[in-house]
C-alpha cells in the first residue's frame with residue numbers, strides 16, 4: 001500500500017449536511033439519550049457508546065483514551081475500569097475530566113466536561129455480574145497500565161484466573177475494579193453544517209447543583 005502524501009491528506013474534506021440544530025430540549029440528558037440512540041441505530045457507527053476520556057495527572061500531563069459508556073443515571077455518565085490504572089490515579093488527584101463522543105458518520109460530536117467520582121461497590125458488582133465470563137477473568141488478569149514484560153505473562157495470568165474460576169462459576173469482582181460516574185457541568189452538541197457554519201449548542205451550569213443554561217457558540 002502506498003503512503004498518503006501531503007496533497008492527499010489536504011484533500012480529505014467533506015461538506016457537511018443541511019440538517020440543522022435549531023433547538024434542543026431543556027434537559028441535556030434527554031438530548032444526549034436521543035443522539036446516542038440515533039448513533040446506535042446508525043450502521044456506519046461502531047460502538048456508539050465509546051467515548052474519549054481525558055484526565056490530568058499529577059505532573060500536569062494530559063492523558064486520553066477511549067472507554068465505554070455503560071450507564072446514564074443519577075445525573076451522570078458511567079464507565080468501568082481498573083481503579084489502579086493510569087486514568088484512575090489521575091482522577092484520584094484531579095476529578096475534573098472531559099468526555100468526547102465522536103460520531104463522525106453523523107457529522108456530530110458531543111463534548112462533556114465534568115467531575116468523575118467512584119460509584120458504590122454494590123453498583124459496580126451489579127454490573128460486573130452481567131459481564132461475559134472472559135471479560136470478568138480479563139479484569140483479574142490485567143494489572144491495567146502497569147508495564148508488562150511479555151504477552152505470555154498476560155496469557156498466563158488469564159489461565160491462572162480461569163483455573164481458579166472456571167467457566168460457568170461465579171467470578172467475584174476484583175477489588176481493583178469498578179465504575180466512575182462523570183457528573184457534567186457542560187455538555188456541547190455539535191452538528192456539522194454547510195460552508196463550515198456548524199451548529200454548536202452548549203448546556204452549561206455554574207456547578208453540579210445549578211440550573212442549565214443553553215448558549216449558541218460560533219463554530
Ligand SMILES: Cc1cc2nc3c(=O)[nH]c(=O)nc-3n(C[C@H](O)[C@H](O)[C@H](O)COP(=O)(O)O)c2cc1C
Nearest residue numbers: 047050065066067068080081082085086087088145
Ligand atoms: C473502543 C474502546 C473501548 C474501550 N473501553 C474501555 C473501558 O470501558 N474501560 C477501560 O478501562 N478501558 C477501555 N478501553 C481501553 C482504554 O482505551 C485504555 O487503553 C485503558 O483503559 C488503559 O488506559 P490508562 O492506562 O490511560 O488508564 C477501550 C479502548 C477502546 C479502543
